[in-house]
Amino acid sequence: MSFLSRLLGREPDPRETWRPLWHRLVLVAREEHWYAQRGAADTLDGRFDMISMLTALFILRLESEAEGVPAAARLTELFVEDMDSQMREAGIGDPTVGKAMGKMMATLGGRAGTLRAALAQDDDGDLADVVRRNMHLSDEERGPALMAGGLRDLHARLARTDFATLKEGEIAA
Numbered sequence: 575m576s577f578l579s580r581l582l583g584r585e586p587d588p589r590e591t592w593r594p595l596w597h598r599l600v601l602v603a604r605e606e607h608w609y610a611q612r613g614a615a616d617t618l619d620g621r622f623d624m625i626s627m628l629t630a631l632f633i634l635r636l637e638s639e640a641e642g643v644p645a646a647a648r649l650t651e652l653f654v655e656d657m658d659s660q661m662r663e664a665g666i667g668d669p670t671v672g673k674a675m676g677k678m679m680a681t682l683g684g685r686a687g688t689l690r691a692a693l694a695q696d697d698d699g700d701l702a703d704v705v706r707r708n709m710h711l712s713d714e715e716r717g718p719a720l721m722a723g724g725l726r727d728l729h730a731r732l733a734r735t736d737f738a739t740l741k742e743g744e745i746a747a
Contacts, residue, residue, distance in 0.1 A: 589648045594743025595632065596652040603628045612724045613717025615710040623709040629653045630685035631725060635732040653682065693729055698722040
């Protein structure tokens with residue numbers, strides 16, 4: 575879809591199909607257990623780490639489907655839109671926003687790659703290492719293992735959720 579088509583309202587924005595999943599992802603990232611029981615730092619950096627880690631996890635799930643690559647791209651676009659909006663709301667100006675978005679996208683891509691490799695392992699050792707290297711934690715000692723367990727559990731829930739249900743913004747229990 576071209577920018578002009580969207581601007582003139584002739585075609586629907588393809589991101590809107592995936593907005594319910596984005597909203598669910600944000601709600602999951604805000605769940606208290608990530609911070610109170612699993613050691614994520616309840617700070618601006620810690621919350622960004624949580625949202626970017628879960629975005630990478632959701633992207634991996636979408637990419638596991640034949641039609642999932644475009645869906646993963648739409649989810650990524652929603653991540654960019656939200657982060658851009660958050661920075662502008664915080665008063666960050668245009669030159670800084672562009673550089674920061676580049677870093678955020680590199681972070682997201684790196685997390686997706688390291689998560690993919692770690693989740694392919696049977697134990698959570700590599701996954702805990704990914705957490706240790708990539709997240710701000712309030713509990714540096716126990717947090718990596720606790721967070722790895724939570725990410726593995728969510729990964730399993732996402733795997734049990736069919737594609738159409740994900741599109742509706744729902745995740746299996």
